[in-house]
Amino acid sequence: xxxxxxxxxxxxxxxxxxxxxxxxxxxxxxxxxxxxxxxxxxxxxxxxxxxxxxxxxxxxxxxxxxxxxxxxxxxxxxxxxxxxxxxxxxxxxxxxxxxxxxxxxxxxxxxxxxxxxxxxxxxxxxxxxxxxxxxxxxxxxxxxxxxxxxxxxxxxxxxxxxxxxxxxxxxxxxxxxxxxxxxxxxxxxxxxxxxxxxxxxxxxxxxxxxxxxxxxxxxxxxxxxxxxxxxxxxxxxxxxxxxxxxxxxxxxxxxxxxxxxxxxxxxxxxxxxxxxxxxxxxxxxxxxxxxxxxxxxxxxxxxxxxxxxxxxxxxxxxxxxxxxxxxxxxxxxxxxxxxxxxxxxxxxxxxxxxxxxxxxx
Amino acid sequence: xxxxxxxxxxxxxxxxxxxxxxxxxxxxxxxxxxxxxxxxxxxxxxxxxxxxxxxxxxxxxxxxxxxxxxxxxxxxxxxxxxxxxxxxxxxxxxxxxxxxxxxxxxxxxxxxxxxxxxxxxxxxxxxxxxxxxxxxxxxxxxxxxxxxxxxxxxxxxxxxxxxxxxxxxxxxxxxxxxxxxxxxxxxxxxxxxxxxxxxxxxxxxxxxxxxxxxxxxxxxxxxxxxxxxxxxxxxxxxxxxxxxxxxxxxxxxxxxxxxxxxxxxxxxxxxxxxxxxxxxxxxxxxxxxxxxxxxxxxxxxxxxxxxxxxxxxxxxxxxxxxxxxxxxxxxxxxxxxxxxxxxxxxxxxxxxxxxxxxxxx
Numbered sequence: 003x004x005x006x007x008x009x010x011x012x013x014x015x016x017x018x019x020x021x022x023x024x025x026x027x028x029x030x031x032x033x034x035x036x037x038x039x040x041x042x043x044x045x046x047x048x049x050x051x052x053x054x055x056x057x058x059x060x061x062x063x064x065x066x067x068x069x070x071x072x073x074x075x076x077x078x079x080x081x082x083x084x085x086x087x088x089x090x091x092x093x094x095x096x097x098x099x100x101x102x103x104x105x106x107x108x109x110x111x112x113x114x115x116x117x118x119x120x121x122x123x124x125x126x127x128x129x130x131x132x133x134x135x136x137x138x139x140x141x142x143x144x145x146x147x148x149x150x151x152x153x154x155x156x157x158x159x160x161x162x163x164x165x166x167x168x169x170x171x172x173x174x175x176x177x178x179x180x181x182x183x184x185x186x187x188x189x190x191x192x193x194x195x196x197x198x199x200x201x202x203x204x205x206x207x208x209x210x211x212x213x214x215x216x217x218x219x220x221x222x223x224x225x226x227x228x229x230x231x232x233x234x235x236x237x238x239x240x241x242x243x244x245x246x247x248x249x250x251x252x253x254x255x256x257x258x259x260x261x262x263x264x265x266x267x268x269x270x271x272x273x274x275x276x277x278x279x280x281x282x283x284x285x286x287x288x289x290x291x292x293x294x295x296x297x298x299x300x301x302x303x304x305x306x307x308x309x310x311x312x313x314x315x316x317x318x319x320x321x322x323x324x325x326x327x328x329x330x331x332x333x334x335x336x337x338x339x340x341x342x343x344x345x346x347x348x349x350x351x352x353x354x355x356x357x358x359x360x361x362x363x
Numbered sequence: 364x365x366x367x368x369x370x371x372x373x374x375x376x377x378x379x380x381x382x383x384x385x386x387x388x389x390x391x392x393x394x395x396x397x398x399x400x401x402x403x404x405x406x407x408x409x410x411x412x413x414x415x416x417x418x419x420x421x422x423x424x425x426x427x428x429x430x431x432x433x434x435x436x437x438x439x440x441x442x443x444x445x446x447x448x449x450x451x452x453x454x455x456x457x458x459x460x461x462x463x464x465x466x467x468x469x470x471x472x473x474x475x476x477x478x479x480x481x482x483x484x485x486x487x488x489x490x491x492x493x494x495x496x497x498x499x500x501x502x503x504x505x506x507x508x509x510x511x512x513x514x515x516x517x518x519x520x521x522x523x524x525x526x527x528x529x530x531x532x533x534x535x536x537x538x539x540x541x542x543x544x545x546x547x548x549x550x551x552x553x554x555x556x557x558x559x560x561x562x563x564x565x566x567x568x569x570x571x572x573x574x575x576x577x578x579x580x581x582x583x584x585x586x587x588x589x590x591x592x593x594x595x596x597x598x599x600x601x602x603x604x605x606x607x608x609x610x611x612x613x614x615x616x617x618x619x620x621x622x623x624x625x626x627x628x629x630x631x632x633x634x635x636x637x638x639x640x641x642x643x644x645x646x647x648x649x650x651x652x653x654x655x656x657x658x659x660x661x662x663x664x665x666x667x668x669x670x671x672x673x674x675x676x677x678x679x680x681x682x683x684x685x686x687x688x689x690x691x692x693x694x695x696x697x698x699x700x701x702x703x704x705x706x707x708x709x710x711x712x713x714x715x716x717x718x719x720x721x722x723x724x
Contacts, residue, residue, distance in 0.1 A: 034366030038610075243604075
C-alpha cells in the first residue's frame with residue numbers, strides 16, 4: 003500500500019529527489035565522498051550551490067538586483083533577522099504587519115523586540131478565515147517595512163498574489179508557497195522561506211533581498227543574522243547547510259523537469275481543486291477558509307460532527323494517509339499538498355473521505 | 364582505490380553510519396516516509412531525538428543539571444549566542460578570552476559587539492603553536508565567563524583537558540574534539556560544538572548548558588538564540604534540523620558500538636600518534652604545533668621546501684588522499700583525523716608521505 007504524507011512540513015518530497023539522494027549518498031558524482039562529507043570550500047560543492055541559485059533565479063525570473071541567500075535557522079530565525087536588518091531604515095524603528103495566521107503573530111512579536119509595531123489589518127476576528135482587506139494609505143511612510151505571510155500554513159489561506167501599493171517595502175514570509183506557484187517576487191523587498199515545504203530539509207531559510215535593502219543592520223545584529231554578511235560571502239561566512247542546499251538543487255531540477263513553475267502550479271491547482279470540490283459537496287466536511295482566500299498548499303477543514311475526528315485520523319492512518327491533524331493552535335484537520343504530493347495521493351485521500359462519510363464515520 | 368577524506372569539516376563519517384542512512388532513506392523504521400519527511404511533532408522523531416540526547420549523556424557522563432540543546436547555525440552562531448545569553452551576568456558586560464586560533468579570535472570579536480572583552484592569554488605571538496599559560500588570578504571575578512577553544516582546528520593545538528580554577532564559568536568551543544576524546548564537560552558552564560566534525564551534517568550546534576546559567580539573556584536576544592527557549596521547548600520552538608539530529612543519533616550509537624569514548628580516544632590517539640611519529644622522523648615534514656600541545660584531531664605541518672606543496676597536494680589527491688591543504692589563514696598542510704577516519708586512512712597517508720619524501724618530492 004503506498005503511503006501519502008500530508009504533513010504541513012517537514013513534508014513529502016518528490017520520489018525522484020529521494021532516489022537521487024540515495025543513489026549518490028556514498029559517492030557524490032565521482033568525488034569518492036558523500037555530499038555530506040564534502041567541504042563547503044570544494045569546487046564540487048560550489049557547483050551544487052551555483053546550480054541551486056541559478057535554477058531558482060531562472061524558475062522565478064528573479065531580477066539581477068536581488069540577492070539569494072541561505073540563512074541558518076529556518077523562517078522563524080528570519081522573524082528576528084528581518085527587523086534586525088531593516089528596522090534601522092525607520093527613524094522610529096517602526097514595522098507594520100498584516101496578521102493572518104499563528105506565524106504572522108510570531109513575526110510581529112519578534113519585531114516588537116526591536117521597535118514599535120503596527121497592525122495594518124487582521125483577520126483574527128473571523129478566525130483567520132481570510133486575507134483581510136488592507137488600506138495601503140494606512141501604512142505610515144516612515145515605517146521600515148510591511149510584513150505579510152503569502153500563504154498561511156495553519157489556517158489555509160493565501161494572498162492571491164504579492165501585494166502592490168504600499169509606500170514601504172513588502173517583506174513576505176513565503177515559507178509554504180514559494181516554488182509551488184508563480185509569485186512576482188520583485189514586488190517585494192524581501193521574500194523568505196523555510197526550507198521544509200518545497201525546498202529541502204529543515205533548519206535553513208532561503209532569503210531573497212533587494213540590493214538597496216542591505217546595509218541597514220542594527221549594531222546588535224549577530225554576525226550570522228546580518229544579510230549583508232551572507233551577500234558579501236556568498237552565504238559562506240561559516241559552514242553552510244550543505245545537505246539542504248544540495249537537496250534544493252535537486253528540487254529545483256525536479257521543478258524544471260516538470261516544465262517550470264507554471265506547470266507545477268497547474269498540477270497543484272488540480273490537486274487542491276479535487277480536494278476542495280470534495281469538501282464543497284460533502285455534508286460531513288466543512289472547509290474553514292473563505293472560498294476566494296483558499297490556500298492551494300494547505301487545505302483546512304473540520305468535521306461537522308467533531309466527535310468523529312479520532313476515528314477519521316485512525317482510519318486514514320490505517321490507509322497510509324498520514325498526518326491529517328490540524329495545527330495545535332487551530333484544531334480540525336489539514337491536508338498539505340506541497341510539490342512532493344502526487345495527484346494519486348489526493349485521489350486516495352478523497353476516496354477515503356467519501357468512503358468515511360458514506361459509512362457514517 | 365579507497366578514498367580517505369582528511370577535510371577539517373565537513374569531514375569523513377564512519378561508513379556504517381552512511382550505510383544506515385542509505386538503507387532507511389526511503390522508509391524510516393517502517394513509518395513509510397523518509398526521516399527527512401517526518402514532522403518534528405511525530406513520536407518517531409521524538410524517539411530519535413531522545414536517543415541522540417540519551418546516548419550523548421551516557422557517553423560523556425553529563426550530570427543531570429546540564430541541558431543538551433540543538434541550536435541552529437553551527438558553532439559560529441554560538442559566538443553571538445554565548446554573549447547574548449551570558450554577558451548579562453556581568454555588571455559591566457565583560458567577557459574574557461584565551462586566544463589560541465582563528466576561531467577564538469572570531470568568538471571574541473563577536474562578544475565585543477555586546478560588551479568589553481579582555482584577553483587573558485594569547486599564543487598569537489608564537490603563531491598559535493601552543494595553548495598559552497593562563498594566570499587564573501588575572502581573570503576579573505566580575506566577568507561573565509572565560510571563553511576557550513578546547514581544540515584548535517586551524518593550528519592543530521589542544522587543551523590537554525578542560526581547565527579548572529577560574530573564578531567565573533568556562534565556556535568551551537569544543538567543535539573539533541567533542542566526542543573524539545574524554546572531556547570533563549562538568550568543568551565548564553557551557554560547551555558547544557558545531558556538528559560537522561564528529562556529530563553529523565553542518566549548520567547545527569550541540570550546546571550543553573549548566574542549569575543556573577539560563578535566564579540571563581539580554582532583551583535583544585533573538586528568540587532562536589535564547590538558550591532558555593531551547594531548554595523550555597526541548598529544542599522544538601521551531602522545526603529543528605531533523606536530519607542532523609537523526610545522524611547524530613547514529614553517530615552516538617556508532618561510538619557506543621566502539622566501546623564508548625575511552626575506546627574511541629584510544630583509536631584516535633593511535634591514529635594521531637602514527638602520523639606525528641612520521642612527521643618527527645622526517646626531514647621534509649615539519650609539524651607546526653609544540654609537542655605537548657598537539658591536537659589529535661587536526662595534525663598540522665608544513666614542508667621544509669614549500670615549493671613542493673602543489674606537487675604534494677596533486678599527488679596525494681591522485682592517491683585518494685583528499686583535502687590536505689591547510690586553512691587559508693594558516694597555510695601549510697593539515698590532516699584531520701576525526702572519528703570517521705579509519706586507521707587504514709592514516710596508514711595510507713603515512714605511506715604516501717614516506718614515498719613522496721623518498722622520491723625527493
